[in-house]
Amino acid sequence: MAITPLMPVYPRSPVRPVRGEGVYLYGEGGEKYLDFASGIAVNLLGHGHPHLTKAIQDQAATLVHVSNLYGSPQGEAFARRLVENSFADTVFFTNSGAEAVECAIKTARRYHHHHGRPEKNVLITFGNAFHGRTMATISATDQPKLRDGFAPLLPGFTVVPFDDLAAAEAAVDEHSAGFLVEPVQGEGGIRPASAAFMQGLRRICDERDLMLVLDEVQCGVARTGRLYAYEHYDIEPDILASAKGIGGGFPMGACLATEKAAAGMVIGTHGSTYGGNPLAMAAGQAVFDVILAPGFLDHVTRMGERLRGALEQMIPNHDHLFESVRGLGLMLGVKMKTDSRAFVTYLREHGLLTVAAGDNVMRVLPPLILEEAHVAEFIERLSDAARRYEVPQAA
Ligand SMILES: *Cc1c(COP(=O)(O)O)cnc(C)c1O
Numbered sequence: 001m002a003i004t005p006l007m008p009v010y011p012r013s014p015v016r017p018v019r020g021e022g023v024y025l026y027g028e029g030g031e032k033y034l035d036f037a038s039g040i041a042v043n044l045l046g047h048g049h050p051h052l053t054k055a056i057q058d059q060a061a062t063l064v065h066v067s068n069l070y071g072s073p074q075g076e077a078f079a080r081r082l083v084e085n086s087f088a089d090t091v092f093f094t095n096s097g098a099e100a101v102e103c104a105i106k107t108a109r110r111y112h113h114h115h116g117r118p119e120k121n122v123l124i125t126f127g128n129a130f131h132g133r134t135m136a137t138i139s140a141t142d143q144p145k146l147r148d149g150f151a152p153l154l155p156g157f158t159v160v161p162f163d164d165l166a167a168a169e170a171a172v173d174e175h176s177a178g179f180l181v182e183p184v185q186g187e188g189g190i191r192p193a194s195a196a197f198m199q200g201l202r203r204i205c206d207e208r209d210l211m212l213v214l215d216e217v218q219c220g221v222a223r224t225g226r227l228y229a230y231e232h233y234d235i236e237p238d239i240l241a242s243a244k245g246i247g248g249g250f251p252m253g254a255c256l257a258t259e260k261a262a263a264g265m266v267i268g269t270h271g272s273t274y275g276g277n278p279l280a281m282a283a284g285q286a287v288f289d290v291i292l293a294p295g296f297l298d299h300v301t302r303m304g305e306r307l308r309g310a311l312e313q314m315i316p317n318h319d320h321l322f323e324s325v326r327g328l329g330l331m332l333g334v335k336m337k338t339d340s341r342a343f344v345t346y347l348r349e350h351g352l353l354t355v356a357a358g359d360n361v362m363r364v365l366p367p368l369i370l371e372e373a374h375v376a377e378f379i380e381r382l383s384d385a386a387r388r389y390e391v392p393q394a395a
Helices: 050-062 073-084 097-114 135-139 165-170 195-208 229-233 278-291 296-318 340-349 372-388
Strands: 017-021 024-027 032-035 090-094 122-126 157-160 176-181 211-215 239-242 253-257 322-328 331-336 355-357 361-364
Touching: 032 372, 050 278, 073 090, 073 253, 073 278, 090 097, 097 135, 097 176, 097 211, 097 239, 097 253, 157 165, 165 195, 176 195, 195 211, 195 229, 278 296, 296 322, 296 331, 296 372, 331 340, 340 355, 340 361, 340 372
Parallel strands: 122 157, 122 176, 176 211, 211 239
Antiparallel strands: 017 024, 024 032, 090 253, 239 253, 322 331, 331 361, 355 361
């Protein structure tokens, strides 16, 4: 047999972590890595954070799972916390980001169905978006690498260029249900939408009674220095998908909605066996205890500015490799002049973990609990690696 027991869908790197502590990971042979990838924007509190660890341990010893057939004091409490701290009036808990986006898509379609307009079932989405790997979420993108071989895809999505308000407005017709957009594209290459674009989408939705659906799976939950990234744009969505950081590494997600947007999501319309189970809720609460503590979001903003400033300062010394820095808070991307994937691999071999993204970008996504000393260590080691890096010859 040639196939591996783990289905070989990932090009797995030789980094094989078995233990973590704060911003560091340790491999099977004791190798130490500075983790500025955070499990792809997941481990907000780093590795082995005592408060998160204890919350999971205590809840595991008390009650792990029951069923959504029963009342959920744990789910009610965490949902209330999300509602109190965001635009939302109601929350559905999922186990992943793609499921949170699925729930968001269903909520948007169901809104129009509820109001007797079932023909309004098309979401306008954006070029180079990433919304997950389920059938609906790959149908919502235009990326061949996500879609090839999985036809027939789901109808109900129209893709237009990202950050192009005129194109978005021109795509609206009598079948439109709304827009589905990442305020800061993650996989697409750390591209923050402009304020004019986000505010324009909000205006179109208000004028035409459409749903503004945000995919904040990567940019949400304090990553950009605000609890949710829409706060940077002075707008509020109707529906929002959250995941990744929300459980600090515990698998969970959430679909947030206003009361108006959730009008169609009545008993029996949606469900999940695990979604919102007591263990997941304990993890989410522990993450929120930390990120909502006074000063935490300011810390993220300050560390983001420091890291960004340091990255920008080093560009002139390595201007054959680096072009520019972009992003918000601690969701940063370095646009490269050479293949970012090859450079990320090189860094990995030298103990620095970052993540490649589309558009030749190297994503820098450290745990939000990092300190200035970690920024300094990262920059020093990155400069050193950049100095020694030999750009691979193009094939
Ligand atoms: C990671 C991601 C998803 C998918 O989340 P999964 O937990 O992998 O299903 C969806 N949208 C965005 C913006 C993401 O970054």
